[in-house]
Amino acid sequence: MLATKPNVRISLKSIAFPTDFSEASAHALAYALALARWYGSKLFVTHIVPPEPRVSTGFEPLPIDLDSLWKDARAKLDDFLLTHPLQGIPHEVVMRQGDLAEGVAFLLSKNDIDLVVVGSHGRGGLSKLVLGSTAELIFRTAPCPVLTVGPKVSTPPAEPLSFKRILFATDFSAGSLQALPYAISLAEENAARLILAHFTELVPPQHQPTIDESYRRRLQALLPPDVADWCTPELVVRFEFPPEGILRLARDCEADLIVMGVHKVAAPRASAHMPWATAYEVVCNAGCPVLTVRG
16 A cells, blocks of 8 residues: 555745754754745744743732843844844744743644754763753654754755755654655655665564565555656665664765654653654764654
């Protein structure tokens, strides 16, 4: 059964760019601008201001324009946009105070956002266990696709942005396959080399040839029937742990973009404290942007 229909085209009329004013965020902005220009999108530059600590004073809360956290964030946002001009891209600046996940969800819903572009500091392992991950919180909860630009990603070439080698990694779950139409659409638009890959571990060597053939047939079945008209896809099955395997294959094929699905989680904040999560480890260590689509 085909996982997607032929000739599906993605449309990005509106792109959200959450920023914390960091170097990682500035790095991601280059991709947000390039994509906005490519698709003719409106860019929503946003910052969620943490809520003031709850202190029992007996007084009404300060008006927001007198809130010190708000005023400081507004000044930093103005400086960020002055230092990183938006190059004529139609845009809107949005600030909101409160919980990060709730603030981002409100922004995406209100403005009918098609894509979020976010920078990641790439904290993995034990540091992730302690510090958590804003980027992961966003791509685990956003209803739309999220392009995460990790710390090992190089700045995109000036113009035009082009994804010539696209790696789609799948475990064949329904959530994973939600990302497939994006990989195919982007590959067709860019006349890209499209690599479909599956990784499985702990398979005895004597069984690997049979398993390899079976998974290759499943990968082939995911492709639309007209794929040969615009692309020669590559099917890859490797017997490795998925995070390491995806990263190694991305390096081997010099991928410009990794596309993968992420599973829904009951408690996204808890998932940010799982250092073994595949998507997070890929985002932290990939040398190219990672497009995740929540299942």
